[in-house]
Structures are given as C-alpha cells and as structure tokens.
Amino acid sequence: MRRTDLHRDEPPVFSFPLVETAAYKALTEGGLPAKRLSMITAATGYGKTVLLSSLYGRYREFGAHCYWVCLGPSDSTSERVISRLELCVSEGQEGYNPSEDMHKSDEPIDQRLDALAQALKSKDGATVLFIDNLDCCSDDTLSGVFDSLILNTANTVYVVLASTSEPEFSLHRLLLADHVARYGYSELAIDQSGVETIFGDTLCRTLGDSGIERVLQVSEGWPAALRMMEIILRDAAQPLDVLRSFSGSDIELARMLNHQILSSFDQAFREFLYSIAPLQSFNVPLCRYVCGDPKVDNYVQRLISNNLLIIPLDRNRFEYRLHSLFREFLLDEGERHLGADRRTVILQRASAWFEERGRWSEAIDCAIEAGDWSVAVDSLERVAVNFVRDRGDLSKFIGWVDQIQKVGCEPGLETDYWYVWALVFHRRYDYAARQLERLGERLNTEGRGEQDEMWRRLAIIRTTCATYTDDMSEVRELSQTWLDGIQDDDPFDVATVACTLGIERSVAFDFLGARDYFGIAQSSIPQANSDYGQAWVTVLSSLVTVYEGDFAICHDRATSALASIRHSSGDRSGMTSTVAALAALAAIETGKDQEAADYLALSLPRLQTHGILDTALFAIASAVKLWASPQGEGINVARLRDIATSFPPRVSLMLECYIIQRLLRLGRVEEAVDEARRAGIDCKRVEQGYNFALDRFLLSQTLIDLDIAVGRTSGIDERLQQEIELAKSQGRAGHLVELSLQQMTVALRGTKPQSAPRFLTRAISQAAKRGYIRPFRDRADLIASLVNDTKPKSWGFALSEEREFFNEICKLLPIAKSSTLEELEHLDGESGLLESPTPRELELLQLIEAGLTNQQLADRLFVSVATVKWHLYNLYNKLGVSNRSSAIAKARSLKLISN
Incomplete structure (x- = not known):
C-alpha cells in the first residue's frame, strides 16, 4: 500500500532562529548524547519538537544515522510505536518490502524487537532514534521496547524521547545501568x-x-x-x-x-483559523476545498510570513500543521464560533478531498471524526483488501471497523470479510471465529445461498483457521468439501485449500495422499502469478520429504527457494523466515551445522509469524539440535519455550521431546530425566493417545531413548520392532534410521553386542541415499567404539554410496587406530576386487541370486555343504562383503551379474 504519511519520517523545518537552551547545549556538548536514552519532558509549548529537530540536524552533521518518528493519536500502543520504528529504520534498505505476506499472523512484539535491534546493530557508526509526542502512547509495556532498543544494541545506538508528561512505564533497568539523562522545564526554558x-x-x-x-x-x-x-x-x-x-x-x-x-485579526481570518483547526495537517489546495474562500491562499501565506505558530511537515513546505497549543485553543474557540454543523462539513469535505487523492487513511479518519459513518463505511469497503491482504495498518483497520460497529453501523461485506482476515493475522482466532459466525448469519439474513462466492471465501478462512489452530479433523472436512465444489475459483485460493489438506495428510504420514493434494497446489499456484504463493507451496510440500527423511532433496529445494525469496523479498520478510526454517532443518540433518545456524538467524527473529505450526517446528527442531554447540551460542531454550506457547499445545510437547533427546545426546542423563518428569512425559502419555501420528512417534522415540539411557531395556526390543514395522509400512525411512540406531545402542549396552554392526549397517543403508548424517554424528562416541572393535572387512555394504557414506561418517569419529581408517577407505571404490572370481564362484553368484540355500547349492553342484561354504567364503573376500545380499549388490555394481 502506498504510504500517505510521508511527512512523518523527517523532522519539521522551522523558519525562526534556533535558541540554544541548556538542554541543547548539554545534548550537543560531546557531539552525541551523553547517555543512551535522553528523556525530554515538559508541557506543550516548551519547544520540545524544536529541540529534537535541531538535534536531528546537528547529529546528522556529526555523521550519525538519524531516524524521526512523530507519534499521533493512533499511535497509542507499543505495537504501533514499534511499527513506526520498523518503517523508518527499514525503509530504503535493500530488499525492503513494506507489504507483508498473506496467510501469516502478526509478529509478536519481542520477535519484532529482536529484529529491530538486529537492524540497528547492522548500522555503521552512531544511530539516533528521535521519538516526538511520546505521550500519545500510554502503554506500560513501552519499558520493554526501550530496554530492547538500548540493552540489546551496540553502545552507538541512542534514543531521544519527547513527552508532555513523565512516562507511565518503568525505566528501572536503564536507570540502574546509568543509561538515562532527563531534561525538563529548567533545561528547556529560554534565558x-x-x-x-x-x-x-x-x-x-x-x-x-x-x-x-x-x-x-x-x-x-x-x-x-x-x-x-x-x-x-x-x-x-x-x-x-x-x-x-x-x-x-x-x-x-x-x-x-x-x-x-x-x-488582532479580522473576522474572516479568524474564521479561516477556526475552519482549519479540525485538520491534523493542511495545505493550500485542501484549505481551498474545505473553506471555499477565494482568499485562502492569502490567509495561508499570512500564516507562513508571520510564522504564526505553524510547522512545515516536508522539505518543500507544501504541508503544515498548527502548533498543538495554538490548535487546541482554536478548536475550543471554533466550537463556540463555528458550531458543530460547520465543523462536520469541514471534516466531510476534507475526507472527500483525501479520498479523491487516494489518501485513504486520512479520508477515513476525517469521516469517522465527522461522524459521517456512511462515508466511512463506503471508503472502507473500497480499500479493505488493500489494508489487509496487502498488509496495510491492520491495527488501524480493526480499530475503524470496531468504531463503526460500536455506533451500530454495519460495515460492507468486503470490509467484514477482510476484518475477519485481519483478526486471523493478529492471532485473535476465537474472536475471529465469532465474527465469522456473525458474518455467516448476516449472509443468511441477506438471502445469499450456500453456493454464493462469499460462502466459499468464508470457507477458506475457516479452513485456514483450523490449520492454524491444529484442528485437522475440521481441515479434512472443510477443505475436501471446498475442493469437491471447485469451479472458477481463484488459483491462489485453490492452492491454499489444497495445501491445508496436504498438511493434514502429511502429519498423518499418508504421504501418497499428501502428494496428491500438494500436486493440486503446485499446478494451481503458477496461475496466481505469486512468488509468495509459490514459496509457500514449496515449503509445505516439503513436509512429505521431511517426514520421509529425504533431507538431501530437501536441502536442494530449500536452498534454491530461499535464494529466490531473499532476492525478491529481502531477509526481513515473513516468507524468507519460513523458507529459512526448512533450509535450517535440511542443513542440520545433512551435517551442515554452520549453514543451519546462518539460516536460523534468518528464521528465528520472525518465527512466531508462522501461522502454520509445522513450518515453525522446522526451526524449533533445528535450534534445539544446535543448542549447547559452538554454532548454537545464541540459542536460548527459555526463548524457544516462549515461542512454542504461541502455537497450539503439540508444539510445546514436541519441543520438550526435542530438549530431552538433546540432553541425552549431550550425556546429561539426569537433566533429561528431570525434564521428562517436569513435562509429564511418560508411558501414560502414550497410552492417552494422540490425534497426530508425528506426536505419537516422537513421544515413543523419546521414551525409548530415556529407557535406554537409564538401563530399562526390558521389552524394549519388542517396542522397537513394532515401531520399525509401522515406519516401514508408512515409508518413513528417516525414522527407520533413528530406530535402527536405537537397536544398535541397545545391543551394545546389552548382552548381544555382536548384532550391533548389523543394526548400524541397516541404518546406513537407509541414510546414505538421503544424506541423513545427523543421527550418526549425535552418536559419534558410541559408533566409534563399535567401529574400533569391528574388523573393517566385516562391514557388508551392498552399494558404493553406502560405503562412501560410511567412510564419511568414520572420518568424523574418534577412531583409535589410523590403520583402521586406511582400511575403511580401501573399502570405498567400485573396483576393489583384489582377485577376479573363478567360474565356479560366478556360477555361485547366479545361484544365490536365484535364492538357493546352501544345501540346494550343494545338491545342484554335486558337492558338500562345507565346500559350498568354502567357495562362498572366498567369494565374499574377493568382493569385500560379509553376506549374500551384500555379495549380490556388489556383483551387480561391478556388472558381474545382470541387474
């Protein structure tokens, strides 16, 4: 949306000479402010804006980056103050896009503050933030805003505030750190x-x-x-x-x-002043329109030439505002001299003037202030889509609709529809649901049938809300019904609904069904001509490959998509954060920890904007796996818990499982046990049942890990085998890797260590083609002990990629003997035959490929079983394998037998 308040991003220009007060001298004596936060507090008319404007110019001359924010009546919350700061600090940066993405919720305050602090840290040299009229915001949470701006940034970042009264929020942290300087009446007074x-x-x-x-x-x-x-x-x-x-x-x-x-003024000039007083700002064309007086040009020139308490709002001196003290007086006088009707007409005409020029925000403000609700309703109906879908000022939009409803007016249907979307984006799901119900009743009252386009649009909001709130049964019912009735619907809407079903099927481990729905989305989204939508479909369709464990494929897709979205939307966009979450997970699972850390730096600051929890889990899982490592220095578990609480409950449950598993990998068993007890994670949780297959598996896997760690291995083989059979039937290769490694661990710590190599070999055969290296690195010491105690020639890998993958793992292990590594490296290579097989051995290869047993081989060749075993032993040595299946696979790779 086009910005219409461009005058607010720079200080006013005053025509009168600067008077150097004690405050000005103190704040410029050292070139920059003496303290990180300067509080200037005095009543209206004490020159606070003049002082700030003068300081702005002085600090810029000193080489500082200066940003100006002048708060107004609508800036009454911390969120609004942060929005204004984000806008002025970010605008002009490469890749900056003021239009936020659809289908995401508003970012939580702390995440936005982290991003703002990060943006300020990136500035070279000193940075000064000026905030005028701070008294417009009485939000007591402002303390956290300024704590972040000061304590979470470099000591070259300064904040200068001006307010008519002492702030209601606490500055105790900044005061304790000696970061605050106060300036009041005595320092602002003129001598x-x-x-x-x-x-x-x-x-x-x-x-x-x-x-x-x-x-x-x-x-x-x-x-x-x-x-x-x-x-x-x-x-x-x-x-x-x-x-x-x-x-x-x-x-x-x-x-x-x-x-x-x-x-001292004539009556006509006084009436002109009364007429323009209701306007927050004015210019000559606007004054002509609202006053209808041919002498308006002269009146405005008289104000300017006499410097009659007016303040220019742009460098070109096109737009002005009255000094607030003078304006308040004129408003009081105007009520007595003009009357309410005349004031209403002025505001109505101003609204029309602003609307004609596309300055919708000011047009609607004037209409509402005039009490002209029909105009406000009509204007909102025309621009609702821009304010919400194109991510205008959502808070202001919601406030307008609330005001309209409060006076008993009905907003237009389009306004009502986008009002619900705005509530969804603000994560006010319960209230959004009530407003959806009200809007449905309204459609019924107006006699609009179930096949009406608006009903289908409402269904999209319902299914999106159901996805955001994790109500997958609702998603299944609503989305399937919507797709069954598809006609000439917007391709973006088709892709949206298909993706919700793809998500629902993915978390149920129905990968075939999920692929079908994501296929619908992938075929629809190109028609929408939306880079944003294309990126969403790419990320969501990757749920299938993530749950299947194909992280090499995921990595290629995610990094490619991330490069594209960073180019088109910049690093601070919500979509960049979402794609970076997928890229982080793919990187960490393929053993690229530093790369994962870099992607998390893009994702975590805006993580809570992810309305879809499954994409947020990508980043949460990656962060926990990096936690307590050199690359995870800045990762804080408490912060991750705060993030998790903003999503449906299963995110917190899964986070606890990730934390417990990480503690076990770090060898902190007692802490892991305490964590499980605190979180209530035990067998009873599994018995309670879960709506999501992913939750059930993660919980089961975590409990198995805990039991292995504390030595409770009774019945664990049966539990693992049940999980393996289920994972096989659903095609979850990544989970099979984890389960095989759990079997290896049980074997090594139990009475059957001789079976451990078989389980490790099985895990490698599943992980090699998928690039899934993280589980092996997490168990490096355990695998190293197994490799140290196993002869290199005992590893029976069927494919070259398995041998290469195993070799790469072993290079990262604390192998005791360098000769072992040399022998393992010798296993790598497809031409590793020390001696060609004999004709009899080649015949044996053909027969064992056919599935004959040793006795059947002996009968077929007219030799004893012992002779067959001898021939097989020699054959295995030549091929560098230890069993039949590996011999057949190796022979095929060497083309000794046909595929």
Missing part, C-alpha cells in the same frame, strides 16, 4: 539571550532591559509564550503598555495570549 534572539534587536531596544526582565518574569522562559508575546508586542503601538497587562499562570497566559493574537 535572556534567548529572548533577545526571538524578539530581535528592534523590539528589544523598545522594551529595554526592564522590559526584557518583565518578559522573562511573566513567561518564566516558556518558549511558546515567548513566541506568542513576540507576535503581539511586535505589532503593538505601545509594546510596554501591552507588556504590563500580561500576568497569570501558564495556562491563563496561554489563553490570554491566544485571545490577544486572535483579536
């Missing part, structure tokens, strides 16, 4: 030299020393009062007589000065 600067030589000579002293006594150095006094005294016939009439408190003085200023 005698300042009065002389404002009044000028001519007026000062007229007033004399006693008159200047009187000015300081009455104004107490209040900058706004001094500027209004200068306007009045400059035009007075007898300045000293007028000066003697000034008295009273600050508020009384301000009102009196305003009265005196207005009394």
